[in-house]
Amino acid sequence: MEKLAIDGGTPVRTKAPIIETDVFEQEELDALIEVAKSKKLRRAEAALEYERTIAEWFGAKHAIAVSSGTTALHIALAAFGIGPGDEVIVTPYTFVASDTAVLEQNAIPIFADVDPVHLTLDPEDVARKITPRTKAIIPVTISGSLVDMDPLMDLCKKHNLWMLEDACQSLGAKYKGQMVGTIGHVGAFSSITGKITNTGEGGFVVTNDTDLYEKMWGYTDFARRRSLGPASKYHWDLPCTNYRITNMQAAIGTQQMHRAWDMIHKRTENADYLSEKLADVPGIVLPAKSEWGERVYFYYLIRLIPDVLGTDMLNFAVALAAEGVYNLRYLSTTRWMIPQHLEPVFVNKAGYGGTKCPFECPWYEGNVEYYEGLCPEAEKACGEVFWLASVHPLLEKEDLDDIAEAVKKVVNAFIDKKEKGIPINYATDAHRAIL
Ligand SMILES: Cc1ncc(COP(=O)(O)O)c(C=O)c1O
Known part of the structure; x- marks a missing residue:
């Protein structure tokens, strides 16, 4: 029996550590230099080209490039109209952003369990977790693994719910021949370094719903209304923030989509x-x-x-x-x-300003608790x-x-x-x- 390195044996690998890096070739560099030379570093034509490239790649009507996968999730939930008092069904087997995105809308994440093989939302448990307050489901195709979308889409139709696919880890996956991210109302993707395509930081949404597209476009950029053209700059009639991507990231992103x-x-x-x-x-x-x-x-x-x-x-x-x-x-x-429902933010119901909002907000008529045993398959x-x-x-x-x-x-x-x-x-x- 070979002696383990930890027991004093020789390690399997003694040469340089395995690198974890992104593909970044001459094309990405050239595209970046072009943007730099143009001196248009903020969101402009290169971002529009990136969005066209993404939409074409998916065969989707619309794409919007944003600052991260997290903000991609936010603009989708905002466009759905999710707000205080609402519940959104989420998975515990994911990166925290999939679940805390719901908190950004002052809504309540309700965890359903995963199936033990694919580690993605179990539609039967999702069905059990639906209440009159449920407004959306966010399945996560974790590490490229598929989620059974048909029964989840049936639940959406039956209960009039929004479907937000968190496909941040699964660019290019196909469910029954359809691109993951284009099955629900919106697909959210991340292009942070290490992901399947990378722009350093960044993300995007895809959708076939023009109304949602218009709303998400607004939530990316201070709730501006695209239809108003240049005048949109002075119509801030909704809560708003800035989730824009830069032209530099977008130029790299276009090359990444090509490869x-x-x-x-x-x-x-x-x-x-x-x-x-x-x-x-x-x-x-x-x-x-x-x-x-x-x-x-x-x-x-x-x-x-x-x-x-x-x-x-x-x-x-x-x-x-x-x-x-x-x-x-x-x-x-x-x-x-880590099972997300056991993270302190949920167990302690930690809100901004030292409050327990939205968990114990007066708008919320349910009662939510996060504890060990809530999602046994995910915990295991x-x-x-x-x-x-x-x-x-x-x-x-x-x-x-x-x-x-x-x-x-x-x-x-x-x-x-x-x-x-x-x-x-x-x-x-x-x-x-x-x-
Ligand atoms: C499943 C999942 N959702 C959301 C995110 C958030 O993306 P970002 O880090 O770009 O904000 C990530 C990755 O980091 C992720 O893996």
Whole structure:
């Protein structure tokens, strides 16, 4: 049995750390220089071109480029007219922005559980969570995994709800042949560095609904009314803020969209390669392909089977980091999901100004509590699903080989220890404290 690096053995990877970077080629640089030379750095023609490119790419009527995926979610909820007293059904297995976006509208996030295979909203639990106050559903296609949209869309029709697809991690995924993000009323995407396309910071929405488009356009830019043309500047008749993207980001974004399919396919190729290499490894479950269409890959997730490995995920994560294939520094940011309903903001019902608004706001006639056991499948997944690696297009085969070898090595050693009754105690209190 090969000695684990954490036990004093040789790490699988001793060469330079695996880079996690974005594709940024001459085309992006040229586009950026062109904007700089034009001296039009703020939102202008380059942003309009980016929006046209995005809309065409999706075959959607409209796209609006904004400052982030978070603000993309905000403008959609604002355009839906979500406000105090409303509930929006969200998923706990996501990045916090998918859920706190609802708070920005002074509305209440209601968590439904996920299905254990795809880690996306379970339509049956969503149905159970609908009340007369429910106004919208926000499913998240987490790490490119699909969500079963048909039953969710049926619920929207039946209860007259808005559907906001948080597709920030799933550019290019298709549900039953339809582009994810174009099935509901609005699709929201992020292009922050590390995402499938990147503009440093940035995001966008796509929609086929012209009325929503007009409203979202306004909420991006001080609630201006596009129809008023230049005069719109002096008609601030709604709460408003500035979520605009710059021409610099947009110019990069247009080039990213031109190469998007290549990058998406390369990610899938990398994920498939890892799946091939890890196919026979006991004690782990590999990412599911989808029965509903073509998923994509943001990160490559593996589910650990604690009973087989004889330990929890933290020991695994610490031992794997020692093998040199990922940096423990990223444990709590990109490798480990926390059930969002158990984050202090929800458990403590923390509002702005030290209040408990909107949770205990007089406009809200419901009663919401966030506690352990609320979403058992999501809670279980958070303790068992490890975000093993980004599968970005610049990874080399050798990087993927190292990742797969390190997983095999740790798994084999853990199973061996379990059989011999050797306790596994690599995770310290300091490690537990960062989660
Ligand atoms: C699922 C999901 N939703 C929303 C966001 C927010 O996007 P941004 O970081 O661009 O604000 C992200 C990513 O960061 C995300 O992964």
